[in-house]
Amino acid sequence: MTAIEEKKADLNENIMILTGNHAAAHAFRQAKVGVISAYPITPQSPVVEKIAEFIAEGKLKARFVKVESEHSALAVCCAASATGSRVGTATSAHGLELMYEMLPWAAGNRLPIIINLATRSLGAPWSVWTDHSDFITIRDVGWIQFMCENNQEIYDTNLQAFKIAEDPRVYLPAIVAYDGYILSHTMMPVKLENQDKIDEFLPPLNHHINLSDISQVKGIDPVTTPHIVKRTEGTAPGYYEYRYALQKSLESSIDIIKEVHDEFARKFGRSYGNGIYKKIQTEDADTIIFAMGSVSSQARVAIKKLREEGLKIGIVSLKLFRPYPFKELREFFKDKENIIVFDRDIGYGYEGVLSYELKAALYSLKERPNIKGFIVGLGGRDVKTEHIITGVHKALDEFKQGIFTNETDFLGLRLDELSDYDESTYFKRG
C-alpha cells in the first residue's frame, strides 16, 4: 500500500458514527480507566451504560462501582484515585450539584479525576434539556473545565484531559463538558485512534498519592490548621499554603494544557484552536462573538449571514473555562472593537457569566472594546441563528449610541405568547 492508501485504510477502519456520550465512553475505554463510579442521570446515562457494556464484553478491565448517588460516585472516585488508580465518571445537572461537596475535596487533594458532563439546566422547575447552568456553578472549586463543540472534540479532549490532569506539574481534576442532547445524543463520525498510539500519548498514571503502597504510611487530609506546623519529624504547611499551591497549579496549567493540545495535534492531526479557544473568521474581524459549546456552533451559522450583510465579524469559542485564560483573551481582544457575548447561563443576580468575566478580564486594557452580553437558550430553548443575528444588531446599535449596561438582555423569550397567562396562578399554586 502507498502511504495515502494506508492513511485511507486507517481512517476507514477507525471512524465510527457515535453520539457524544459514546465518544466519551470510548475515550474512557482507550484511556484504560481503572475505576469508574457513577449514578444514572439524563442525559449522561449512555456514557456509563456503554462503559458497563465494554466491561461486560471484556473490552475494558475496569472496576465499575454502581453507587446509590452522585455524591457517593465522586467519593468513590476520590478514594480510588488516592489509592492510585486512573478514575473517572460522568454526570449532569443535579448529579453534579449533588457531587458538589466532593469537588473541592478532589481539587484540594490534587486528584486527577475526569468527569464528563452532559450539560443540563438546573431545577426547579424540572428540565432535562441543555444549558450551561450546571457547568458554571463549579467554577470556583479548583477544577480544570473544558467545553466541547462536537463529538470528535469530546473524544479528543478526554484523552488530553487525563494527560493534563495527571501531569506532575498539574495533578488536578478536570471536567469535560458538552451540551446535553445537542451532542450527548446526536450521532457524528468520530475517529477512534489506534490503541498503541494512545498508549504512547497517555502512559499509565504515576500518582503522587498511592495508598495501595502500604510501605508508605500516610495520613491523607487530616485537620489542617491556619498555621505552619513545625515538629521534630518535619514541617507541614497550613491550609493557606495548600490552597495557594492549588491556585498556582491551576494558573500554570494553562501552559501544560497548550503543550498537551499541541502534542495531541502533532500525533493525531487534529487541533482545537490553541487548545484554549477556537477562532472562527477572526482575521479581518472588528466584531467578535464570544460564546461556548452549542451557542458557538449556532453562531458559526449566523456569521455567514452577518458577513453577507457586510459585517466584519468572527467568533471566539471558549474551550477552556477554568483556569480562566485572561492573558490569552486580553491579548486576542486588545485590537478588537466590539464583543457580543452569548451566555447559555446566568450568574443569577448579576449577568451571564461569560459576559461579566470577559469584561473583568479586559478591564486592564488601555483601549477597551465595547462589550454586551445576552442570555440565550436556558432550559433547552432553541438558540436560533436569528437570535444571534438580532443580538449582534442590537449590540452594535447600542454601542453606537454609547449604551453600556450590565443588565441582562434575553433573546428568544416568548413573553408575548403569555398574554392570557395569569402569573399569579403560578405563585398561588396549591
Place this chain on the structure above:
Amino acid sequence: MVNVMDLPEEEFIYPGTRACAGCGMALIYRIALKALGAKTLITVPASCLTVLHGMQGFCSTKISVYHTPFATTGASASGILASLEDKGLEDEITVLAFAGDGGTTDIGIQALSGAAERETNFIYACYDNEAYMNTGVQRSGSTPLGVKTTTTPEGKLVHKKNMPKILEAHGIPYVATGIASYPLDLYEKFKKARDIHGSKYFHILSPCPPGWGYEPKDTILIGRLAVQTGFWILYEVENGILKLSRASSRYLDPSKRKPIEDYLMAQKRFSQMTQQEIEVYKTYINDMWADINRRIQNQD
C-alpha cells in the same frame, strides 16, 4: 477464647493522641487495629477519630488513613477497595471504615447501605458515643431516649435507631456489637471479621466522659454497667445466626441483670429523667431481650 496475653504487643496508634482522657473510641480503635494488623487501609469521616489522628502532615497511626467527607465513609471504602481490585491487591489488604454514630446512623447511612448492598468486601466499624460529640454533644439518630444534649435540653423524646438490625437486613455475612469495656471480645470479633469475605458491620458502644457526664477513670465501669444492666447486648450474627457473646449471655435471664438505674444514674446525661421514663426503659430493655430470645429459640 483469647486472653490478654494473646494480644499482639505491637501498637498501631502512637501514644499521645489528641483523644480525650478516658475516650472509649481510642480503646476500641487500638484493639481493632491490633486485630487487623499492618496490612490494612483505613477510611474515616469527620468525627472524633479525625481529632485523634492529629494535625496536618503527621499521622498518629502506623497504618495509612484516608480522611473523607462526612457522608461518604461507605463510598470511600468502596473506592479504596475498587482501586485495590484494579491493582490485584484486594486479597492482601483489609479495608476498614471507622465512623461515629452520627456519621453512620444519620448522614452516612445511605453510602453505608449502598456499600453493603454491593457486598463490598470491607469492615465497617461504628463507634457509638450516642451523640455528635466532636461538634459539642448534639443529638444523633443513635442518642437514647431521655438523654440531655445541647439540642435536646429537655431530654431526647425517642429511642435510638437499631443500626445493627438495619445492616442485618442487608443480608451481609457478619454483624457484631461490641463495647470498649470488653476489649478481648472486640479483638476476637475483629479477627474473625477479617477472614470473612463480604461486608462486615460492627456497632460498638463507646462511653464518652465529657459527653455522657462521668469521670474519665470510669469508662470501663460505665461500659460494663451498660452490659450488666442489659442496656447494651453483646452478640454477633454470622450468616443470619445470632449468637450471644459470653459477657452478655447470662443477662438473658432478667433476674441476673442489674437495675437500669445503676447505669442511668451514673451519668449526668440521664440526670433529668423521670421515674416514668425509667419505667419506659425497663420495658424497652425487656423487649430487646425478648426479641433476641425469640431469635435464639427459633434458630435451634
